[in-house]
Amino acid sequence: VSGASPRVVIVGAGFGGLTLARALRGTRFQVRLVDKNNYHLFTPLLYQVASALLDPAEIAQPVRKLIRGLDNCDFHQGTVVELDLDQRRVLTDQGSLDYDYLVLATGSTTNYFGNRSVEERSFGLKELPDGLSLRNRVLERFELSRWEQSASKRRAMLSFAIIGGGPTGVELAGALAELINLVLPKDYPDLNPHEPSVQLLEAADRLLGTFDPRLSQAALRALERKEVEVRLGAMVKEVREDELELEDGSHLTVGTVIWTAGVRGSGLATQLGTATSRQGRAPVGARLQLEGRPEVFLIGDLADAGGLPMLIPVAMQQAKYVARTLRDLEAGRQPAAFRYRDPGMMATIGRNAAVAQLGPIHLQGFLGWVMWLTVHLAKVVTFRARAIVLVNWAWEYFFYDRPIRLILRAGNNR
């Protein structure tokens, strides 16, 4: 590798890949960043696209814009379909790239745990088009309901069930309930307020299973205040047209099912010649390398690094670690093992309510919400997007209005 600039190929321009490309700025590495999309997605606010509060451009930014100014980094849009680890080559649907070091940061995909009916009949919330599809669906259902004469059919049409009471499910449930209870009634003055409903189904006996139980309780109360019907211990067996069947044999009438109950490592995990974990992630060693391939690193959701959670801080810290490790390897130094520093977790439940667990500090209610707002606003990727997000949030907060109630069909939308 010595002599010419070592070539680093990074697959995935998400939180891990983008952070790594930035951390390699000013080094002698020649960096190629590859992603199937030409944008970087800020996932924590995807539910706000689904609930008509933010537009896609506010939470997704073109990769080329984000790497402008990185002289040693170039972007290639393409889907990686195969890895030739022996030849040190990445094959995409557009062409191939040779590497000296490879970093895989392709994240995760929705996990349906093999349940075909859920996969075929539910909406996901993982990628940007998912957010748009869901926004269309919710708004369309309200339009359609205006043609329906039967009250019971209208109720079915306007019933939304979210499966999975983790942070994504909880946040989406709160935001959908507010859209439906606070915003849409102004557009539909004739609507019977008892017809629309939002349900949140969780298989375990509490929401937010990774949080302190008191915060789970606080989230439950906050959702109930927003008229979300929460069902705990509810394991979904089958999704049918306008109906859900639970494992205990009970049936629920539901017009739209949204699945937020699981993710698994992206498909590339199965191409690495190692067994994957239960979550479909590929195991890595203490230095985040693939076993027997010290030139191949895995970071973020794709990597099973001692069972660390699938969270942004994990991906970003691992990216910074790999940047240091690559420099160490080039300098002939022995890299230290990766260590994760847990900055805490939060989830918001709509206006004035959130839970935050930051080490020994646990916040809920209004304080938690202010904390959530500040942290998320600070992290929105560019200044322009941050300003627009702030205006949209303030607009909604003061006027109980969401500006983006457009039903937009684009090509592959459902």
Ligand SMILES: Cc1cc2nc3c(=O)[nH]c(=O)nc-3n(C[C@H](O)[C@H](O)[C@H](O)COP(=O)(O)OP(=O)(O)OC[C@H]3O[C@@H](n4cnc5c(N)ncnc54)[C@H](O)[C@@H]3O)c2cc1C
């Ligand atoms: C709705 C939602 C909300 C979330 N909220 C939070 C939160 O509030 N806080 C938090 O810490 N975590 C949150 N997460 C989790 C967080 O998004 C992930 O842990 C994080 O994105 C992982 O980073 P990553 O770099 O591994 O993957 P990602 O950020 O997902 O990036 C993967 C990239 O790889 C690209 N890619 C995938 N396959 C290929 C391929 N074959 N070829 C080319 N490119 C490919 C993708 O297009 C994507 O850009 C949330 C996740 C979701 C879905």
